[in-house]
Amino acid sequence: MASAAAPTVLVLNGPNLNMLGTREPEIYGAHTLIDIEASVKDRAHDLGLFVDFRQSNSEGELVTWIQEARLTASAIIINAAGYTHTSVAILDALQAFKGPIVEVHLSNIFRRETFRHHSYISGVATGVICGLGAKGYLLALDAVADKVARS
Ligand code: CA2
Numbered sequence: 001m002a003s004a005a006a007p008t009v010l011v012l013n014g015p016n017l018n019m020l021g022t023r024e025p026e027i028y029g030a031h032t033l034i035d036i037e038a039s040v041k042d043r044a045h046d047l048g049l050f051v052d053f054r055q056s057n058s059e060g061e062l063v064t065w066i067q068e069a070r071l072t073a074s075a076i077i078i079n080a081a082g083y084t085h086t087s088v089a090i091l092d093a094l095q096a097f098k099g100p101i102v103e104v105h106l107s108n109i110f111r112r113e114t115f116r117h118h119s120y121i122s123g124v125a126t127g128v129i130c131g132l133g134a135k136g137y138l139l140a141l142d143a144v145a146d147k148v149a150r151s
Helices: 033-047 059-072 081-085 088-095 135-150
Strands: 008-013 050-055 075-079 101-105 127-130
Touching: 008 033, 008 059, 008 135, 033 050, 033 135, 059 088, 075 088, 075 135, 101 135, 127 135
Parallel strands: 008 050, 008 075, 075 101, 101 127
Antiparallel strands: none
16 A cells, blocks of 8 residues: 655755854854754654755745745745844745744844844744754754644
């Protein structure tokens, strides 16, 4: 008997996250984005999920990927990095996505500069995880696995 395809979780990473591991480890940890991708994909395999893991420095590319996810993904995990605090365009794209959305930040944005305390994404997110480093991505994946299984 054919088994159902694993639900896809789109994991989006915004600008400069490709630089993780090269500086500011006291804020963002020592992991590279490639390390995080590997651990997220390992966990996804255990949870029966397929992860499409992407990074872009371009706001428009992130918007396009979120639009495409309406047809291809069951859930979105997003660390929009600096665009978290500025992007109405990413907010608008996420508003049109019907599945669970988990916002992740490596650092605790509320212990940092006040301009980082506001997120355009939190108002449309199912949940928000910040300050737990790379583990936040794994916690987000556990949360969406639960949501997708119940839907
Ligand atoms: O804590 C997070 O995950 C952030 O989304 C990271 C963003 C920051 O603008 C947000 O306020 C919080 C910055 C990502 C840049 O990361 C770098 C890491 C190492 C070297 C250069 C950039």
